[in-house]
Amino acid sequence: MVLVPRSSASAQNRFLYHDGQLLRLPSSFWSAIQATVRQPTLRRIFAEVRNEWRIPRSEHLGTAAGDESVHAFFNRRFGPCLADTMASALMHGIYAGDSRELSIKAVMPSLVLTEQMHGSLLRALLPRFLNSRYKASTYENSDQARKEAVESRLDPGLVQKLRSTSIYSFPQGLAELTRALEAELLAMPHVSIWKGDACKRIVPGQRIEIETNHSKLYADRVVATVPSSHLAPLLPDLPHLAYNPSAHLAIVDIVLGVADILPIHGFGYLVPRNATNNSDEILGVIFDSDAVPNQSQRLTKLTVMMGGPYWRHRSSFPNEDDVKERALRALHSQLGLSLLTLTSHLENIYARVMTDTIPQYLVGHPQRMAELKAAIKMHPQWRNRLSLLGYSYGGVGVNDCIANAMDTCDAICNYEQNKSPLSDTSGLQPALFPG
Numbered sequence: 408m409v410l411v412p413r414s415s416a417s418a419q420n421r422f423l424y425h426d427g428q429l430l431r432l433p434s435s436f437w438s439a440i441q442a443t444v445r446q447p448t449l450r451r452i453f454a455e456v457r458n459e460w461r462i463p464r465s466e467h468l469g470t471a472a473g474d475e476s477v478h479a480f481f482n483r484r485f486g487p488c489l490a491d492t493m494a495s496a497l498m499h500g501i502y503a504g505d506s507r508e509l510s511i512k513a514v515m516p517s518l519v520l521t522e523q524m525h526g527s528l529l530r531a532l533l534p535r536f537l538n539s540r541y542k543a544s545t546y547e548n549s550d551q552a553r554k555e556a557v558e559s560r561l562d563p564g565l566v567q568k569l570r571s572t573s574i575y576s577f578p579q580g581l582a583e584l585t586r587a588l589e590a591e592l593l594a595m596p597h598v599s600i601w602k603g604d605a606c607k608r609i610v611p612g613q614r615i616e617i618e619t620n621h622s623k624l625y626a627d628r629v630v631a632t633v634p635s636s637h638l639a640p641l642l643p644d645l646p647h648l649a650y651n652p653s654a655h656l657a658i659v660d661i662v663l664g665v666a667d668i669l670p671i672h673g674f675g676y677l678v679p680r681n682a683t684n685n686s687d688e689i690l691g692v693i694f695d696s697d698a699v700p701n702q703s704q705r706l707t708k709l710t711v712m713m714g715g716p717y718w719r720h721r722s723s724f725p726n727e728d729d730v731k732e733r734a735l736r737a738l739h740s741q742l743g744l745s746l747l748t749l750t751s752h753l754e755n756i757y758a759r760v761m762t763d764t765i766p767q768y769l770v771g772h773p774q775r776m777a778e779l780k781a782a783i784k785m786h787p788q789w790r791n792r793l794s795l796l797g798y799s800y801g802g803v804g805v806n807d808c809i810a811n812a813m814d815t816c817d818a819i820c821n822y823e824q825n826k827s828p829l830s831d832t833s834g835l836q837p838a839l840f841p842g
Contacts, residue, residue: 408565409699411574417698418573420673423448423496424741427684429676448492455486460529464522464540468512471840472774477506477514484528496677499690502803503654503715504767505680512840513768520544520841557810574674576699581805606633609641611788628792628819630834634766635799645782645789647775651799653763655724656690656714659734663707664754670743672697675709680716684740687733688717692742706754711737714760727758734758766799776800776838783833791822794834801837811837 411417422429430446433439443453462484467473475483477498482490490506498506502514512519518528525531526540535541558566569575577583592598601619608618614625631638639648675693678685695708711734718724725733734756738744783789794815798804801811815834822830 409576409578410568410572411576411699412571413573415573415700416672417674417694417700420671422671422673422676423492424676424678424685424689425492425682429671429741431671431673448488451488452485452493455489456529458486459484460527462527464526468519469523471777472771474510474512474770474772474774476770477509477511479507480511480515480518481506484522491681492679495679495681496691499679499712499715500677502767503656503690503712503765505716505719508716508767508769510768510770510772513772513838516773516840557813560813574698584805606641611786611792615792628794630794630796630815630819632797634763634797635795636763638795642793644786645779647779650775651766651769651772652719654715654765654767655718655721655762656712656764657725657730657733657758657760659711659713659730659759660695660755660757661709661711661734661738661753662755663709663749663752665752666696666705666707668707668744668748668752669694669697674698676741678741687713687737688715689713689733689737689741690715692737707752709738713737724760724762727760730758730760731756765803773838773840776835780831780833780835780839783835784831791830791832794819794832796834800835801839807837 419434421432421434423432424430425448430448431438431442433442433449439449439453442449465473465475465483468475468480477494478490481494494506498504498509498514502509521528521531524542524544525533525538526542530538530540561569589600592600601622604619604621606617606619608616609629610616610618614627615629617624617626617629634653635648635651636653639645642648673694674697675691677691678689690712692712693710695710696706713730713733714724735749738749739746779795783793783795796808796812796815798808801807811834814836815832818830818832821827822832
């Protein structure tokens with residue numbers, strides 16, 4: 408593994424493109440004080456943040472079905488400046504999504520739990536005996552227990568290293584994970600992998616019939632990891648599988664044949680929706696050669712992301728040549744690299760225009776997932792025979808998907824040993840709001 412420490416430039420330096428300039432976001436209390444003095448945008452945000460402790464907790468969010476958008480949460484607790492800049496940019500970077508549509512309970516449940524437990528986010532910094540709004544919760548203990556369960560599966564030496572790690576990768580990229588999994592599975596005598604053979608039909612019964620383009624097979628159990636929108640026509644009896652849309656976006660990888668050419672160093676920058684000079688609909692830029700520095704020591708590598716919420720309702724998209732031009736323009740107009748530098752040192756540029764990628768957990772997602780879980784449990788032919796995994800339900804990150812897969816495999820093994828009617832092998836528990 409390639410481990411990047413928290414002390415690295417990529418961990419310490421993260422930027423926001425706003426008002427035509429790149430603003431370095433604070434990474435410590437002292438840098439926050441300095442930033443509010445030097446940067447008007449962050450000064451306005453700080454003015455909103457300092458009053459957050461006065462805002463009462465939301466009674467609506469305290470109910471099982473209560474939810475609101477990420478934008479609404481930040482606007483209510485802090486004000487429009489932080490909501491339109493920080494929250495918007497963060498959702499661009501993680502989900503390629505619109506903060507006005509994404510569910511706060513689905514994408515930032517810890518913030519909702521903190522508000523409900525402490526009465527405000529700032530009040531959480533106080534000792535409990537000084538906080539008159541504090542309400543005890545069982546979440547803290549359950550969250551810690553899950554973290555310990557995940558760590559117990561890992562090598563203790565690796566766990567210790569990861570505590571001081573900001574980013575991890577692999578020498579040949581994250582594709583090493585899938586290649587290693589495939590090799591491990593193919594080495595097992597009872598495992599076969601069919602590629603390029605899409606599933607056409609799933610029929611539950613005493614044995615589950617699965618029909619593909621080229622064959623049929625019969626199974627005792629199904630673990631489905633395809634996007635939920637692809638699963639919806641195969642399982643029409645189950646609700647909400649097709650509810651959430653997915654982001655359309657373009658990724659442009661750029662390699663410059665010279666090192667240390669960037670005017671700033673760090674992980675990269677994000678672009679909020681209210682940014683000026685963003686007609687090319689850029690979401691953000693990752694400085695790959697800084698983020699994972701020992702992968703490219705003589706080169707400068709960058710990844711430009713665009714589209715997302717800007718392309719949400721479009722039926723046609725720019726072609727690969729167009730998005731390459733957009734990416735190079737952004738590196739010139741936003742990052743400040745000269746056109747001469749970009750043209751004379753360009754070694755490689757690779758573009759992908761992708762549709763239906765990252766699922767968008769729209770407002771109400773946890774409640775819909777609770778209803779989906781209940782439907783599986785009540786279905787006589789799917790109860791404890793169908794597990795839903797992947798990024799459509801309880802987290803879009805690699806870590807989320809791996810941790811949920813491991814938990815669900817444990818649940819399946821326990822069920823097969825004990826056949827307890829209380830077992831939950833649906834895989835949907837992480838998609839539910841934990842409060």
